[in-house]
Amino acid sequence: MGVHLITGAGSGIGAAVAGVLTERGEDLWLLARDEARAEELRSRFPGSRTLAADLAEPTTLAAALGKQELPERLDSLMHVAGTLEPGTVADLDPAVWQGMLAVNCVAPAELTRVVLPALRAAAGRVVFVNSGAGLHAPPGLGGYAASKFALRALAESLRAEEYRNGVRVTTVFPGEVDTPMQARLHGALGLPYDPDICLAAESVAAALVGVLDFPADGTLSELTIRPGC
Template sequence: MTQTHLITGAGSGIGRAIARRLSGRGDRLVLVGRDRARADELAALFPGSIGIAADLRQPSSMAAALDEADVPDALDTVIHGAGIVELGPVGQLSARSWTEQLTVNLVAAAELTRLTLPAVRAARGQVLFVNSGAGLTAHAGWSAYAASKHGLKALADALRAEESEHGVRVTTVYPGRTATPMQEEVHRQEGRDYDAAAFIDPESVATTALAALDLPRDALVPDVSVRPGPR
């Protein structure tokens, strides 16, 4: 049966790998881009999909963006794959850096979930959060990003408890370091050389995510971690 999935972060990395797999099996995609040009670019990348222009840096604007778009009344899945990162010690990170990461990585996800929840309930669907190992443990230099991801875990945990009565499943995936453009940016900020072969392939994370999405309804994967395997 064809399903419908709304996805953020489908332009690169893990989000793109998930979107490609879902599109490849004939499912319908609703893709969120930061502006009209990006939304149209994503829609062209996955033919038959719908592109929505919604800036995650401005969560209060998303309600109008969704109202203007042709979003189905029932959504089988909402997949939160977008995120930003800016590293730095607590003693140096600016209020702007904290605000931007918390807004994009957490507040926007909460607002998009709120806005789409009626459609997810209608489908007795699922919300999937692509979190991070940083959502479980915070290391030096990662305070703001990890705080946003710890908050995302709290959002998912609360949502799971609240929505069980409506038949909505909630899953969080915690990938370790994955070979994505974000990881390349992390290495640039860390001042280290980047070797994609040293990290998890985004396709491996996508496989884990789809296993959780496709699980029969008698079961739920609430949390799953994906770590680099032995080399």
């Protein structure tokens, strides 16, 4: 049985991953933005433990987590949480850019830094759920894509830095996934939304669990998942 810290377990891919690992009897630590949300997660995933900290305020993460019990060993840290605000470069306000960069890149970097001793102790894995927008920046999603390109850079540096400590790092790039975020994005862009042509959150979760189960003699450095054939 492993010990896993997951962000974004409240919905979509994160909830699907937490569900699979709960069924397997794994030891889950779930990050919530506040105590009310943490209580919801504990109710939804029986036996899980929670930490409360706001990813939108990455400079407060170390202090917030320092006041709580942290796991001494972590077999994985799974960065699933993210935020998306569509808009063109001509229209996006600097605060929107900063908000996406904070949640999608700076907070994962800080959370990783805080729990690195536990990851090193277990020779654990760090899994970053990125996006197709982290490989190709589409129009109208420049701010989001920039945050995801930055997240890929974070993963690459971390992989090289922590190799000697036995910590393995994987970035997963899903295409369109049937999640509440995807539905909101289509609505904001005025596009029709068809969940049948998207990846299911459960399919992406199966790939993420597969990363955790990959033999210890190798690393899945990057994994791209596309809908359909």
